[in-house]
Amino acid sequence: MDFQNVIDRNQTNSMKWDFYPDVYGAGDLWPMWVADMDFQAPKPVLDAMHEVINHGVFGYHRRPKSLFDATTSWLEHRFNWSISDEQIVFTPGVVPAISHIIQTFTKKEDGIIIQPPVYFPFYALVQNNERTLLRNPLQETKNGFTMDFEDLEEKMKEAEMMILCSPHNPIGRVWTQEELTRLAELAEKHEVLVVSDEIHADIILDGKHTPLSKAAEGKNVETMTCLAPSKTFNLASLQLSYVVFENNESKKAYEKHLQQEFVGINNPLATVAAESAYRHGEEWLEQMLEYVRANVEHVKQYVESEMPEIKVVKPEGTYLIWIDMRGLNMENKELEQWLRRDAKLALSDGPNFGKEGGGFVRMNAACPRETIEEGLRRLKEAYDRLNT
Ligand SMILES: Cc1ncc(COP(=O)(O)O)c(C=O)c1O
Structure with missing residues (x-):
């Protein structure tokens, strides 16, 4: 299975890709929220x-x-x-x-x-x-x-x-x-x-x-x-x-x-x-896990080297990454607006998971590397604009 392959999920009634505007109030965001994968199920x-x-x-x-x-x-x-x-x-x-x-x-x-x-x-x-x-x-x-x-x-x-x-x-x-x-x-x-x-x-x-x-x-x-x-x-x-x-x-x-x-x-x-x-799905699962591990590693390294005020909590399990943005010193509302309006990202807002999630966001890493790269590019550009 080629996990690199980008499968267009637009106009497939996908919650993550087609319905994010209902939740985030904007139609030009990069969706990395709902906990499903952008991969095809195993061939069998x-x-x-x-x-x-x-x-x-x-x-x-x-x-x-x-x-x-x-x-x-x-x-x-x-x-x-x-x-x-x-x-x-x-x-x-x-x-x-x-x-x-x-x-x-x-x-x-x-x-x-x-x-x-x-x-x-x-x-x-x-x-x-x-x-x-x-x-x-x-x-x-x-x-x-x-x-x-x-x-x-x-x-x-x-x-x-x-x-x-x-x-x-x-x-x-x-x-x-x-x-x-x-x-x-x-x-x-x-x-x-x-x-x-x-x-x-x-x-x-x-x-x-x-x-x-x-x-x-x-x-x-x-x-x-x-x-x-x-x-x-x-x-x-x-x-x-x-x-x-x-x-x-x-x-x-x-x-x-x-x-x-x-x-x-x-x-x-x-x-x-x-x-x-x-x-018959075990081989697919093992390959998927290898792919997601590499995505997670990439997100951690890239974010922490390019955006030092942001920390990545490396998951031991799930394909979801908990990202600590408290170092940006923004109130929850301000952080949400910055992510939507400036970074143009649909991530899961930390406070949705309880008040302890304030200052955090959740990013879904079960997608082709290209999708991850686009999300990181948007985040980095918005981050750089904060400091100029
Ligand atoms: C911990 C946990 N439980 C349950 C679910 C959803 O389960 P279901 O779609 O089977 O109701 C999710 C989906 O993200 C989840 O993360």
């Missing part, structure tokens, strides 16, 4: 989808056993994590899956912990369901971002549930086995259910992903893990994800809730895409 995935299209019959569909098998084999192979088909419930996206978990296992006003700055729909998940948001901000240390375990323990005293982001979007941390074990110990002590959003689990640039559920083995703590091939293989619009349960009673309760809400994921294109990605 496209072939499998073509076969379904050529067949041409799109009647009611059910997920076959082979999809469950491909999924469990992938988890075993990539994470040395053995689960059975019976632990899996397919869902039409991780965000709706978490919402339904909240509805099934908590009640109004229950406390739910999140770790800001964090993927912004987590706030809406808690608030739209009228639960109480408990914030356990990440700590910034000289060695990067870590969890504040003392504060986490305090918050756990008031919480029923925690939503963990692992790897963490937007910080890019791949939590270590030790960190996850410590978290699991606290959750055990305070009887907190931990929902682990591991949608970025396959996108590891440096380090090793440990499923929370594995780190929690042997502890009396309940975990529910949300996963998907969507970020991994750029299939997000197909809306296929799944939850792995450790407790069969909980799984049944969740399935019952989904039935009551008439939630299903029965799309034949999603089924074959996911199955062939898990069976």
